[in-house]
Amino acid sequence: MATRSIPVYQKDSAVHSLVTKIVSCLPIHSLAENDQSFFKGAGESDHVVSTEDTIFHPQGGGQPSDIGEMNQNNEISFSVKHARKLPDNQIYHLGSFANPQKLFNAGDVVSQNINSATRNYHSRYHTAGHILGLAVKQLEDIVGVVSELKANHAPGMAFVEFQGLIAGEHKAAIQEKASGLIEGNLEVKVDWWDIETAKARGIAVPEGSAPEDGTIRVVDVVGVGAYACGGTHLHETRDIGGIVVRKISRQKGVTKISYEITDV
Ligand SMILES: [Zn+2]
Structure with missing residues (x-):
């Protein structure tokens, strides 16, 4: 991302x-x-x-x-x-x-x-990926400061990758925080911000994504955090269902957290 x-x-x-x-x-x-x-x-x-x-x-x-x-x-x-x-x-x-x-x-x-069913399924996975990233961010006092590198929201192979190391022992805390954000039923808004506003709010602006009018598409999980993102999302986090944090793996300074969604 x-x-x-x-x-x-x-x-x-x-x-x-x-x-x-x-x-x-x-x-x-x-x-x-x-x-x-x-x-x-x-x-x-x-x-x-x-x-x-x-x-x-x-x-x-x-x-x-x-x-x-x-x-x-x-x-x-x-x-x-x-x-x-x-x-x-x-x-x-x-x-x-x-x-x-x-x-x-x-x-x-x-x-x-x-196909609405497929779209909704992808949107649930995609929104859950943002929730996972935001959960890690909210836990930075415990897991350490890391920055999100990229994500894959494809069912069966979904993960979020972070620059920096997250110990496997934090899996339960990340699971609990992510589930809490879903159950809190937060509003998810799509908006267009100018590049300066986006940077001022700590959003990593992807290279090559700046359109001619100088604004960038942002998905804002209201009250928790925002991302520059061009994908499809749900409007409320509870519609994700549940999230299962599968595995935390570390390699060459990068941590990969894989996840799945569930219907509950
Ligand atoms: Zn997104």
């Missing part, structure tokens, strides 16, 4: 459908080799679609891609299995058409629908 460019999700995370227009629709194999390499696991007949606007959160900032559908008048149906922001800054949707004879054309009006 601190050192990488993050794709910015512009929409309210409650928006799960959108009408927009097709910009391009290309067979995956027609992309330049470097661009194809962003879509590992693509099928032979898959296509890559870009649109004027999108509600699909692309993979990035530690969060997996949304999945879902794009449809035109119930006649053309495109199933989206992956979205990525490529170096040209455009978001591309990888997927397959229900009927290989009926493809999108530039200018077509389409409706986008993301």
Whole structure:
């Protein structure tokens, strides 16, 4: 998070459908080799679609891609299995058409629908990662002063990494603090702050994330702390369910805390 460019999700995370227009629709194999390499696991007949606007959160900032559908008048149906922001800054949707004879054309009006269950699951994992980072920060008198380096919020492999060493004996305290922050049902707000305000409030501003208007997207767990972040979040921490701190491991001055979420 601190050192990488993050794709910015512009929409309210409650928006799960959108009408927009097709910009391009290309067979995956027609992309330049470097661009194809962003879509590992693509099928032979898959296509890559870009649109004027999108509600699909692309993979990035530690969060997996949304999945879902794009449809035109119930006649053309495109199933989206992956979205990525490529170096040209455009978001591309990888997927397959229900009927290989009926493809999108530039200018077509389409409706986008993301899979809400998958989005919500990712948002829970993502928000839990911030809670874990904030729990460690609140415990710095006990665990020591560390700084967050990066995080992965993908289910099954989620972790937060810190510069500095955290002893394994602090696992129970971190677990208790993180669970307390969830149960406290804190409000999670997304806001845009100017760079000076963000820095003054102790936010690590990722390189390459400064937009032209000088503001940065911030997720603020109200009363606890904020991050520069382009991902999708819940509005209240209790909706995470529960968090389980799995493992604290240390290597070369870096501590990695892995975690999972639970339904309770
Ligand atoms: Zn976030």
